Amino acid sequence: MVEARRTPLTRLRALAAAVAMADADGIEAVSMRSLASALGVVPMALYKHVSNKEDLLDGMVGLVIRGYGRPAPELGWRAAVRAQVLSARATLARHPWARAVIETRSTRTPEVLSYLDTLSGLFMSGGFSADLTHHVMHALGHRVWGFSPEGFQDPNVVSPSSVDQTDPAHLAEARRTYPHIAAIADASGALSGRTCDEDFEFAFALDLLLEAFDRLHRAGWSSA
Amino acid sequence: MVEARRTPLTRLRALAAAVAMADADGIEAVSMRSLASALGVVPMALYKHVSNKEDLLDGMVGLVIRGYGRPAPELGWRAAVRAQVLSARATLARHPWARAVIETRSTRTPEVLSYLDTLSGLFMSGGFSADLTHHVMHALGHRVWGFSPEGFQDPNVVSPSSVDQTDPAHLAEARRTYPHIAAIADASGALSGRTCDEDFEFAFALDLLLEAFDRLHRAGWSSA
DNA sequence: TTCAAAGGTGTACGGCGTACACCAGGAGGA
DNA sequence: TCCTCCTGGTGTACGCCGTACACCTTTGAA
Numbered sequence: 354m355v356e357a358r359r360t361p362l363t364r365l366r367a368l369a370a371a372v373a374m375a376d377a378d379g380i381e382a383v384s385m386r387s388l389a390s391a392l393g394v395v396p397m398a399l400y401k402h403v404s405n406k407e408d409l410l411d412g413m414v415g416l417v418i419r420g421y422g423r424p425a426p427e428l429g430w431r432a433a434v435r436a437q438v439l440s441a442r443a444t445l446a447r448h449p450w451a452r453a454v455i456e457t458r459s460t461r462t463p464e465v466l467s468y469l470d471t472l473s474g475l476f477m478s479g480g481f482s483a484d485l486t487h488h489v490m491h492a493l494g495h496r497v498w499g500f501s502p503e504g505f506q507d508p509n510v511v512s513p514s515s516v517d518q519t520d521p522a523h524l525a526e527a528r529r530t531y532p533h534i535a536a537i538a539d540a541s542g543a544l545s546g547r548t549c550d551e552d553f554e555f556a557f558a559l560d561l562l563l564e565a566f567d568r569l570h571r572a573g574w575s576s577a
Numbered sequence: 578m579v580e581a582r583r584t585p586l587t588r589l590r591a592l593a594a595a596v597a598m599a600d601a602d603g604i605e606a607v608s609m610r611s612l613a614s615a616l617g618v619v620p621m622a623l624y625k626h627v628s629n630k631e632d633l634l635d636g637m638v639g640l641v642i643r644g645y646g647r648p649a650p651e652l653g654w655r656a657a658v659r660a661q662v663l664s665a666r667a668t669l670a671r672h673p674w675a676r677a678v679i680e681t682r683s684t685r686t687p688e689v690l691s692y693l694d695t696l697s698g699l700f701m702s703g704g705f706s707a708d709l710t711h712h713v714m715h716a717l718g719h720r721v722w723g724f725s726p727e728g729f730q731d732p733n734v735v736s737p738s739s740v741d742q743t744d745p746a747h748l749a750e751a752r753r754t755y756p757h758i759a760a761i762a763d764a765s766g767a768l769s770g771r772t773c774d775e776d777f778e779f780a781f782a783l784d785l786l787l788e789a790f791d792r793l794h795r796a797g798w799s800s801a
Numbered sequence: 802t803t804c805a806a807a808g809g810t811g812t813a814c815g816g817c818g819t820a821c822a823c824c825a826g827g828a829g830g831a
Numbered sequence: 832t833c834c835t836c837c838t839g840g841t842g843t844a845c846g847c848c849g850t851a852c853a854c855c856t857t858t859g860a861a
Contacts, residue, residue, distance in 0.1 A: 565788065
């Protein structure tokens with residue numbers, strides 16, 4: 354034996370290594386095989402700590418969610434929710450792969466439940482009924498995890514892969530085909546290379562919703 | 578030759594077959610190999626009509642989006658947007674796989690752009706500035722495609738896979754760990770087996786946003 | 802009549818997740 | 832002290848996947 358006793362593999366070590374790997378090289382670089390070899394172990398060894406790849410991904414997401422931190426409820430519900438969600442967003446910025454993975458998860462792990470419970474608690478300690486809290490959590494949707502729910506990224510720029518921006522004729526044609534998008538792009542300065550401020554959009558929608566929630570709450574709204 | 582000339586494969590035929598296949602057996606049943614064999618053709622033949630699997634998925638989504646229909650703008654922007662988004666939702670209900678696939682797309686195909694342009698046009702023909710329209714489209718997020726952006730499905734039920742609902746002790750323990758979720762579940766009757774009404778939640782958030790949009794519009798809001 | 806293009810074929814490669822049988826070594830009871 | 836069982840790492844193998852590449856057939860225009 355050339356090696357001394359190696360520190361034994363644990364579920365946590367495996368998950369942490371997977372997260373680190375995804376942070377460094379993207380989620381597609383994380384396979385059972387690559388992860389195993391990064392841990393100096395044979396692929397099948399992972400299955401002693403993780404029941405399959407889905408479980409691995411669930412665990413990775415759980416680890417990220419644990420990093421969301423916990424709120425300061427003395428702020429009042431509105432500021433507290435806002436701070437919590439923005440803190441989630443900040444965490445997610447450090448794990449760019451997590452967004453896509455969260456979108457594919459469906460099992461509510463303890464970490465997921467615990468976070469949702471905490472966030473619900475912020476509303477309810479602000480006087481929200483369980484009923485209103487329920488619907489309000491739905492309305493937030495993916496935003497509770499810290500990201501805006503948008504497909505196809507930035508819809509406001511007239512530079513999709515299907516439009517060649519360097520060819521003026523082609524671009525003029527695109528402007529004719531998609532006049533409203535062109536107008537939006539003009540207004541936001543997207544054509545001059547400026548890209549759209551995702552953080553602003555996130556806060557914009559979040560505040561719109563929080564304002565609406567507040568109104569409902571004050572009005573004593575109930576779904577009945 | 579036993580066979581007469583077979584109707585030649587086209588991109589559209591391939592995409593339509595893929596959509597049908599996903600509708601019937603789920604998206605995971607659609608592989609290049611399975612699709613090819615369903616079309617009576619060898620896997621590599623598909624690559625003459627589709628550049629790779631991503632392109633296939635883009636095309637499938639495009640086909641679904643084409644089915645979203647187009648609005649009746651004489652309704653006024655608010656009703657028109659509402660109708661358009663709900664129509665998207667209805668279409669999506671017939672293609673349950675599409676939601677997850679849309680979440681993974683990033684290329685803005687012509688179908689995507691055309692739909693976004695139409696929807697933007699509804700706002701702008703209602704007098705919205707390009708600026709406001711831009712942010713408002715962001716705020717809608719995935720909702721424009723007809724689905725609520727929620728991870729982990731229904732967060733209001735205390736019956737996640739990690740909580741065994743049939744074991745009373747375990748359930749009591751869960752209620753103690755997640756008190757707010759338990760309260761919500763009680764309020765919504767989830768414990769009596771009733772599940773949460775996704776259509777209601779969708780319309781709830783949509784209307785909240787439309788109301789907020791209206792307010793901003795009336796107030797002459799601008800991001801500057 | 803010729804010939805190039807378009808479209809279908811066959812083979813092969815390297816990756817993936819994971820089933821299954823196996824084995825090393827340490828802990829616990831006799 | 833010996834035996835046994837359990838935990839966790841190993842090795843092999845299977846069947847799937849997407850797709851590169853070279854090939855052949857058909858077809859329609861020149």
